[in-house]
Amino acid sequence: MATSGNKNINAKLVLLGDVGAGKSSLVLRFVKGQFVEFQESTIGAAFFSQTLAVNDATVKFEIWDTAGQERYHSLAPMYYRGAAAAIIVFDITNQTSFDRAKKWVQELQAQGNPNMVMALAGNKADLLDARKVTAEEAQAYAQENGLFFLETSAKTATNVNDIFYEIAKRLPRAQPVENPSGMVLMDRPAERAASASCCS
Amino acid sequence: MQETELHDLSDDADYAASQQHGSASITRSDSSKRSSSSEPEGAEIVYLKDNVTIHPTQFASERISGRLKLIKQGPSLFMTWIPYKGQNSNAKLSERDRNLYTIRAVPFTDVRSIRRHTPTLGWQYIIVVLSSGLAFPPLYFYNGGVREFLATVKQHVFLVRSAEDANVFLVNDFQDRLQRTLSSLELPRAVSVANGTPTSISVSESPNGNQERTDEGFYDGSSSTSQYNGRQKQKLHDPARDPLIHVLEKFSLVTKFARETTSQLFRESHGDGFSANGRRIHNQSSLDYPRKASDEPQKVPDEIPQKVPDEIPVPSDPCEKTSCRNQNHGEEAATNVGSFELIDCKEFGKLTVWGKPRLPPLGLEEWATFLDSEGRVMDSKALRKRIFYGGVEHRLRKEIWAFLLGYHSYDSTYAEREYRGSLKKSEYETVKHQWQSITPDQAKRFTKFRERKGLIEKDVVRTDRSLSFYDGDDNSNVNLLRDILLTYSFYNFDLGYCQGMSDLLSPILFVMKDESESFWCFVALMERLGPNFNRDQNGMHSQLFAISKLVELLDSPLHNYFKQNDSLNYFFCFRWVLIQFKREFEYEKTMRLWEVLWTHYLSEHLHLYVCVAILKRYRNKIMGEQMDFDTLLKFINELSGHIDLDAILKDAEALCICAGENGAASIPPGTPPSLPIENGSLYPQQDDDDVL
Numbered sequence: 001m002a003t004s005g006n007k008n009i010n011a012k013l014v015l016l017g018d019v020g021a022g023k024s025s026l027v028l029r030f031v032k033g034q035f036v037e038f039q040e041s042t043i044g045a046a047f048f049s050q051t052l053a054v055n056d057a058t059v060k061f062e063i064w065d066t067a068g069q070e071r072y073h074s075l076a077p078m079y080y081r082g083a084a085a086a087i088i089v090f091d092i093t094n095q096t097s098f099d100r101a102k103k104w105v106q107e108l109q110a111q112g113n114p115n116m117v118m119a120l121a122g123n124k125a126d127l128l129d130a131r132k133v134t135a136e137e138a139q140a141y142a143q144e145n146g147l148f149f150l151e152t153s154a155k156t157a158t159n160v161n162d163i164f165y166e167i168a169k170r171l172p173r174a175q176p177v178e179n180p181s182g183m184v185l186m187d188r189p190a191e192r193a194a195s196a197s198c199c200s
Numbered sequence: 201m202q203e204t205e206l207h208d209l210s211d212d213a214d215y216a217a218s219q220q221h222g223s224a225s226i227t228r229s230d231s232s233k234r235s236s237s238s239e240p241e242g243a244e245i246v247y248l249k250d251n252v253t254i255h256p257t258q259f260a261s262e263r264i265s266g267r268l269k270l271i272k273q274g275p276s277l278f279m280t281w282i283p284y285k286g287q288n289s290n291a292k293l294s295e296r297d298r299n300l301y302t303i304r305a306v307p308f309t310d311v312r313s314i315r316r317h318t319p320t321l322g323w324q325y326i327i328v329v330l331s332s333g334l335a336f337p338p339l340y341f342y343n344g345g346v347r348e349f350l351a352t353v354k355q356h357v358f359l360v361r362s363a364e365d366a367n368v369f370l371v372n373d374f375q376d377r378l379q380r381t382l383s384s385l386e387l388p389r390a391v392s393v394a395n396g397t398p399t400s401i402s403v404s405e406s407p408n409g410n411q412e413r414t415d416e417g418f419y420d421g422s423s424s425t426s427q428y429n430g431r432q433k434q435k436l437h438d439p440a441r442d443p444l445i446h447v448l449e450k451f452s453l454v455t456k457f458a459r460e461t462t463s464q465l466f467r468e469s470h471g472d473g474f475s476a477n478g479r480r481i482h483n484q485s486s487l488d489y490p491r492k493a494s495d496e497p498q499k500v501p502d503e504i505p506q507k508v509p510d511e512i513p514v515p516s517d518p519c520e521k522t523s524c525r526n527q528n529h530g531e532e533a534a535t536n537v538g539s540f541e542l543i544d545c546k547e548f549g550k551l552t553v554w555g556k557p558r559l560p561p562l563g564l565e566e567w568a569t570f571l572d573s574e575g576r577v578m579d580s581k582a583l584r585k586r587i588f589y590g591g592v593e594h595r596l597r598k599e600i601w602a603f604l605l606g607y608h609s610y611d612s613t614y615a616e617r618e619y620r621g622s623l624k625k626s627e628y629e630t631v632k633h634q635w636q637s638i639t640p641d642q643a644k645r646f647t648k649f650r651e652r653k654g655l656i657e658k659d660v661v662r663t664d665r666s667l668s669f670y671d672g673d674d675n676s677n678v679n680l681l682r683d684i685l686l687t688y689s690f691y692n693f694d695l696g697y698c699q700g701m702s703d704l705l706s707p708i709l710f711v712m713k714d715e716s717e718s719f720w721c722f723v724a725l726m727e728r729l730g731p732n733f734n735r736d737q738n739g740m741h742s743q744l745f746a747i748s749k750l751v752e753l754l755d756s757p758l759h760n761y762f763k764q765n766d767s768l769n770y771f772f773c774f775r776w777v778l779i780q781f782k783r784e785f786e787y788e789k790t791m792r793l794w795e796v797l798w799t800h801y802l803s804e805h806l807h808l809y810v811c812v813a814i815l816k817r818y819r820n821k822i823m824g825e826q827m828d829f830d831t832l833l834k835f836i837n838e839l840s841g842h843i844d845l846d847a848i849l850k851d852a853e854a855l856c857i858c859a860g861e862n863g864a865a866s867i868p869p870g871t872p873p874s875l876p877i878e879n880g881s882l883y884p885q886q887d888d889d890d891v892l
Contacts, residue, residue: 019659044774074737
């Protein structure tokens with residue numbers, strides 16, 4: 001688990017986004033292959049892990065799933081600090097959730113790790129009739145801001161594994177010597193040190 | 201006041217928000233400034249905060265709470281912190297100790313910097329560092345208010361944020377001549393006190409007692425002491441009355457005191473806790489393993505009890521080893537809780553007696569014996585005790601929860617309750633009508649309403665939908681959840697709706713069935729749990745902090761383990777506390793637990809002991825597997841559905857009694873579900889509801 005070397009990578013990933021955008025549903029689809037129509041709200045945070053094999057390496061995602069309500073915003077830095085990757089989730093049938101996603105992107109750009117791999121997920125892509133945010137609009141925003149964008153559906157599983165694979169591919173392959181402080185965390189002590197500053 | 205763009209605090213969201221708070225005092229103090237005089241009656245309190253507390257030692261019982269004030273007199277701003285007198289939890293503190301820490305009128309000209317510490321979870325505190333390099337002990341703001349404090353200071357003295365550390369605010373840090381000149385024009389100060397006393401007290405002495413907690417803060421500014429000494433001190437007519445001298449004298453005492461305390465603590469901890477660490481007690485595994493219910497989780501691999509301790513020595517449980525720290529606890533229990541069946545603390549090790557056996561739930565016939573002919577509860581304490589030990593049968597819940605929650609009073613008659621019910625029903629309809637009468641056009645211009653409604657609608661359709669009561673399309677009970685929550689968000693507009701509330705309402709509606717009764721019972725519950733949902737998370741802070749103190753008291757090896765693993769924020773208990781274990785037990789068990797908690801029989805805060813009881817039950821696993829914070833959170837989340845309620849309640853009861861007064865002293869006053877201690881605005885809000 002806590003192996004070193006560039007074949008096995010531990011990567012902390014955080015899911016952020018508006019209430020009801022589908023953060024928990026995405027992660028449950030990815031980790032357990034399940035979907036529940038009425039996924040209960042997340043209280044506090046949930047933590048999952050899932051390992052992917054990508055090319056020559058395995059990436060173990062350590063996934064923080066967060067509560068969406070603005071009221072709990074003050075807890076967010078605890079999760080995204082030290083994260084190697086983030087998925088910012090919005091609901092394509094809800095314009096407000098897209099606006100909120102942009103705010104999260106701004107916050108991560110300002111406060112997060114500069115090497116963070118960020119993905120924008122336009123979730124609920126199965127609800128085409130109710131679409132309020134076009135793929136073009138989201139794609140353009142993602143490009144301007146250096147994110148990659150995929151429309152996903154936790155319900156039908158469309159693009160769910162793909163978005164995690166894509167992140168895994170984009171994670172910098174830390175070179176043991178050249179990039180000792182890289183954000184792809186190779187061992188647990190380094191990660192603990194990173195989280196120590198924010199959780200005390 | 202001049203301020204450079206570089207140091208403009210307006211980029212700080214905290215700070216910007218606090219400007220609104222402070223605006224009232226600006227106006228007041230400006231007027232007093234114009235009419236400034238040196239007479240004492242010109243003094244004006246521009247900031248006042250109660251329950252600001254210092255922690256002289258690690259023992260909660262020795263904390264000292266007091267009142268922090270900022271006082272404006274003429275052009276000068278002073279800070280005072282006066283401990284309360286006669287705190288019953290502080291019986292051990294002598295008057296001398298209290299005096300030792302008192303801060304009497306320190307002028308801000310003597311303050312070098314203020315470091316704020318606002319952890320996401322845990323107490324906010326500040327450390328005030330004097331120009332001399334000495335610092336006061338951390339002042340913990342139990343009721344929040346750090347940013348108002350800083351905002352108020354900033355209105356009266358020159359305050360800039362340190363370029364090195366955004367949490368350090370420098371007082372009177374004039375970076376260039378222009379500012380210095382401007383400032384000296386505005387706030388003329390007599391030059392120099394030139395007393396040599398301050399720096400003669402070695403800086404290195406000051407933090408001894410509090411080193412662990414305060415780390416860096418104490419040393420702030422010590423290197424630049426000399427450059428301030430000459431310039432910033434305020435001249436007072438009588439050197440003997442120089443508050444600074446007083447402060448420093450006090451401080452030399454404080455440090456001496458703190459040093460003594462530290463070494464004493466060190467000795468104590470070696471004497472009573474640490475020496476046995478690592479030494480396995482033969483029956484230790486019997487503590488955690490044999491009591492597991494047969495339906496233990498498959499996901500939680502506890503099935504190999506002997507393996508883990510062989511690999512990693514786990515410090516033994518102090519309760520188990522020493523039975524109970526204080527041999528008198530058994531007697532105290534007997535006096536405090538009357539006829540309570542005495543728990544023999546000596547038996548903890550063998551676990552033969554561990555809390556009183558649980559009783560079957562209160563049934564109809566027995567319930568009748570508690571009522572007089574007109575329906576009054578004759579002995580509410582006896583009733584609460586009975587429910588504490590067994591809960592109530594489901595069919596009685598509707599009637600009894602109304603008492604437990606405080607919707608009906610115990611001494612009301614059947615007729616009075618019926619009458620009150622009808623009054624309350626029309627009151628509910630009035631509030632409900634407020635949002636029902638909002639027209640679509642009006643709603644277009646009422647963002648906050650639309651947001652709240654949207655949020656509530658998103659949550660009610662995913663609250664307990666697996667229960668037949670709430671399942672199916674267009675379920676009328678789901679609609680009731682929505683209506684009640686929306687009405688509540690108008691009844692308590694300041695607090696609004698927050699995720700987690702639907703979890704708290706769901707069982708209440710399930711039990712009460714009636715819309716108005718459910719609403720009022722929910723209101724009563726939120727009177728106590730509302731602070732859980734405050735924006736500043738104060739209610740959660742105080743509870744998680746209290747858990748930390750209780751674990752420290754009841755299982756110091758486990759506490760040390762969390763400390764070493766950066767888990768002292770106890771954030772992994774967040775969900776437990778926020779919604780009272782609603783997600784941890786099946787529905788029926790949740791209702792049972794709630795009615796037990798609501799009796800407030802042994803303590804208003806039994807839920808915190810429940811947290812400790814669960815953690816203790818899994819302590820060997822947590823420490824043996826060396827869980828870090830992430831793993832711990834995952835582990836705790838996955839305990840959901842696998843906790844044996846009756847066993848945990850018995851443990852919690854025993855821990856509560858064992859902790860006794862020390863336990864009670866670990867829980868700050870006003871901690872939910874205690875009723876709020878402050879009047880005025882219960883839910884201080886900024887106007888930023890649900891927008892980033």
